[in-house]
Structure formats: C-alpha cells, structure tokens
Amino acid sequence: MVDASWSCAATALAVVAAVAAALRERRANIAVCEGGDASDAPSSSSSSSSSSKPQRVDDSGGFADLVGNTPLVYLRSLSLATGCTIFGKAEFLNPGGSTKDRVARGIVVDAERRGLLLRAQPERCVVVEGTSGSTGISLSLMARSRGYRCHIVMPDDMAVEKSALLRMFGAAVVEVKPAAIVHAGHYCNVAAQFAREDVAAVEKSTAAAAAAAGEPAGEPELRFYADQFENEANWREHYRTTGPEIWRAVTEDRGLKLDAFVMSAGTGGTIKGVSTYLKERDPSIKIFLADPPGSALANKVNHGVMYTPEQSERTVQRHRFDTVTEGVGLCRLTANFNGAPIDHAFTVDDQASVNMSRALLRDEGLFLGSSSAMNCVAAVEAARRLGPGHVIVTILCDGGQRHKSKFWSDAYLKSHGLSPPLR
Numbered sequence: 001m002v003d004a005s006w007s008c009a010a011t012a013l014a015v016v017a018a019v020a021a022a023l024r025e026r027r028a029n030i031a032v033c034e035g036g037d038a039s040d041a042p043s044s045s046s047s048s049s050s051s052s053k054p055q056r057v058d059d060s061g062g063f064a065d066l067v068g069n070t071p072l073v074y075l076r077s078l079s080l081a082t083g084c085t086i087f088g089k090a091e092f093l094n095p096g097g098s099t100k101d102r103v104a105r106g107i108v109v110d111a112e113r114r115g116l117l118l119r120a121q122p123e124r125c126v127v128v129e130g131t132s133g134s135t136g137i138s139l140s141l142m143a144r145s146r147g148y149r150c151h152i153v154m155p156d157d158m159a160v161e162k163s164a165l166l167r168m169f170g171a172a173v174v175e176v177k178p179a180a181i182v183h184a185g186h187y188c189n190v191a192a193q194f195a196r197e198d199v200a201a202v203e204k205s206t207a208a209a210a211a212a213a214g215e216p217a218g219e220p221e222l223r224f225y226a227d228q229f230e231n232e233a234n235w236r237e238h239y240r241t242t243g244p245e246i247w248r249a250v251t252e253d254r255g256l257k258l259d260a261f262v263m264s265a266g267t268g269g270t271i272k273g274v275s276t277y278l279k280e281r282d283p284s285i286k287i288f289l290a291d292p293p294g295s296a297l298a299n300k301v302n303h304g305v306m307y308t309p310e311q312s313e314r315t316v317q318r319h320r321f322d323t324v325t326e327g328v329g330l331c332r333l334t335a336n337f338n339g340a341p342i343d344h345a346f347t348v349d350d351q352a353s354v355n356m357s358r359a360l361l362r363d364e365g366l367f368l369g370s371s372s373a374m375n376c377v378a379a380v381e382a383a384r385r386l387g388p389g390h391v392i393v394t395i396l397c398d399g400g401q402r403h404k405s406k407f408w409s410d411a412y413l414k415s416h417g418l419s420p421p422l423r
C-alpha cells in the first residue's frame with residue numbers, strides 16, 4: 001500500500017519546486033512597471049489579452065495587494081466619554097500586522113523604479129534596514145514577495161516577539177545595544193554601514209574566489225538601504241494612501257466633517273503624509289502629535305526647540321527614551337517628520353498608555369500595541385481640548401500580540417515602576 005503521508009509530502013515538494021521554477025521564469029521575463037506599482041499592476045484577466053502586443057507580465061498578488069484600505073473602527077467608549085466621535089484606523093489589519101506594511105511597499109516599489117532593486121534579478125538583491133522591529137517585519141514580507149533577501153539591524157531591547165517573527169520570515173537579524181544616533185553602534189548606523197561599505201568587500205572576495213576557482217565572476221550583490229527615517233518614499237506613501245482613505249471614510253462614506261487627526265511619530269512618515277494630505281483638503285483640520293516621555297518632538301512642536309527634560313540629566317544618552325512604548329518618539333529631526341503641519345503635541349505618560357490599552361481590551365474587545373494605546377490617550381486629550389461634537393481620527397498601529405512579553409506583561413510593567421491596571 002502506498003504510504004499516504006509520504007505521497008502527499010512528495011506531491012507537496014513537487015508543487016513547491018514547480019512554483020519556484022515558475023517564479024524564476026516569471027521574474028526573468030519581467031519587463032514591468034514603468035511608472036506602475038503594486039496597486040495598479042494589471043489583474044490576471046487583463047494580462048493575458050492580446051497576442052500581438054508585447055506581453056506585460058502579471059505581477060499582482062501576494063503581500064502588496066493586501067496592504068491598505070483598512071477600516072475605521074468607531075471607538076464607542078472613548079466617544080461616549082468625551083462627547084466626540086472618535087475613530088481608530090485599524091492598521092493592525094494590514095497583512096504584516098502594522099501600518100509599516102504601507103511603508104515597506106512604498107519604499108521597495110520606489111527603489112525598483114529607481115533601479116536600486118532589480119525585479120528581474122531578485123537573487124542579487126538584499127533589502128537592508130535599521131528598525132525597532134515593525135518596519136523590519138513588513139520589509140521582510142515585502143522582500144519575500146519579490147524574491148529579495150532581507151537584512152535587519154535592531155536594538156536588543158525590543159519585544160522578543162519581533163525578532164522571532166523576523167527570523168521566522170527568513171530575514172538575517174543583527175541585534176545591537178541601544179545607542180545614541182551619533183554613535184556608530186546605533187542600529188541605523190550599523191545598517192547603513194552594512195549596506196554601504198561592505199558591498200565593496202563582498203564584491204572583491206566573490207571575484208577573488210571566482211578567479212581562484214577559474215570561473216567567471218558572478219554579478220555582485222546589490223544592497224539597498226531602505227532608510228525609513230530619511231527616505232521620503234515613506235511619508236509619500238501615507239500621503240498617497242492613508243490620508244485619502246481617512247478623508248474618504250469620514251467625509252464621503254459617513255458624510256461627516258473631519259475635525260482632527262491624532263498620531264505619534266517614530267519616523268514621522270505617517271503624521272507627515274496624512275496631515276499634509278488632510279490640510280490640503282481642509283486647512284481647518286487640526287493635527288495633534290502624541291509623544292512618549294523622553295522624546296524631544298513635543299517640545300519642538302509646541303515651542304520650536306528639540307528638547308526633552310531627560311536629556312538635561314545625562315552626559316551620555318545611552319537609551320533613546322524613557323518609555324515602555326515601542327517604535328515612537330524621536331530626539332532628532334528626520335526628513336519624514338520635518339515640515340509636518342502639526343498644530344499641537346501632547347506628551348502621554350506610560351501609565352496612561354497602559355491603562356488605555358487595558359480599557360480598550362475591556363470595553364471595545366481590541367487587543368492593541370503600545371503606540372495604538374498612546375494615540376488613543378492623545379485622541380481623548382484632543383477631544384477634551386476641542387470640546388464635544390467633534391470628529392477625531394487616530395491610528396491603531398499594531399496589535400498586542402507583538403507586545404506580550406513587555407507592554408502586556410504585568411511583571412515587565414512592575415519592573416518599570418508601572419502598575420498593571422485591574423482587568
């Protein structure tokens with residue numbers, strides 16, 4: 001008798017091998033995307049139409065097709081408590097689980113347009129990034145869908161769930177000690193260095209090895225540094241997608257007037273992209289920044305100077321921020337934050353963010369990450385400032401699953417002097 005499990009496994013292997021071969025062939029034929037991107041790639045039906053025209057390879061499908069068009073969720077408890085209508089944009093429903101999926105798609109497609117990543121030769125390409133985790137997760141999935149490799153450098157104090165996911169997705173992960181941005185060991189500097197200078201060494205050693213073996217040298221590796229902090233494809237993707245989606249959902253789908261948008265800043269890409277778009281549609285819309293303790297952005301927005309009280313107590317800044325929230329706050333001005341039209345900033349203390357996260361789970365059934373909770377605290381602050389009757393949108397950046405060992409761990413919170421609220 002044929003062993004059913006063996007034959008299934010053999011069939012599955014054959015299918016996997018056939019898919020890999022088809023993908024290789026498809027990529028070799030790619031003539032794609034002059035001026036196009038994942039969202040306007042042709043559908044399967046349109047790509048197989050004419051026999052005489054040069055065939056445009058159907059390049060849609062997978063990760064990039066699922067990014068964006070996330071729903072707005074009505075946050076009833078916050079709305080009832082303030083007399084305003086408060087919505088959260090459910091970015092945690094993106095395929096990689098966070099708002100960073102948009103950035104990964106935007107940056108990679110932009111790099112392909114500029115010839116920095118080669119669709120037809122994905123095996124040569126490596127996407128390199130320094131990230132606190134979320135962007136790496138999104139980039140590693142986007143890279144997978146294009147056949148690129150991914151190399152991620154991250155601080156070693158981020159929730160362990162993030163590095164575990166990155167490794168599971170096939171990315172090479174380097175964890176470094178937290179350091180100031182002016183230090184060569186800062187995760188962004190380590191990533192940039194890897195992308196920049198080591199290429200020459202790799203090329204040299206590959207060419208030397210090929211020469212020693214009497215073989216022709218292969219094509220050199222192409223390392224692309226995504227640079228989410230300074231690469232302006234980041235905020236432009238939010239300007240192109242997140243801003244219009246919010247505008248449409250509030251004004252066209254629900255017939256409401258949008259009064260305010262509230263968001264934190266990690267790179268600044270979301271708040272700059274969305275606020276620039278919304279202010280163009282209606283300059284009266286107020287933009288509020290939510291900032292964690294230890295970040296200098298709130299002072300910059302409210303008083304014009306990058307400053308955080310924590311800096312005055314230090315001679316050497318060892319850790320970026322004194323907060324348990326992850327992925328948000330900055331002590332430098334990035335290209336993706338600079339110029340964002342922000343009206344006012346709220347500093348949100350960690351205990352308020354922790355309390356909000358537990359309240360959102362209890363009252364709304366929403367299990368969210370630290371920055372989402374912080375944004376919701378600031379949305380309530382904005383509602384109080386504006387008064388009842390206003391419509392406010394904030395961003396629910398990611399879910400709680402990635403934060404179980406830290407922000408959602410009672411023991412971790414206690415070790416940081418915070419009280420886990422009663423459930």
Ligand SMILES: Cc1ncc(COP(=O)(O)O)c(C=O)c1O
Nearest residue numbers: 134265266267268270327371397
């Ligand atoms: C979970 C999470 N929320 C919010 C942000 C901030 O978004 P942005 O980089 O667009 O300012 C980040 C950035 O890394 C993040 O990881």
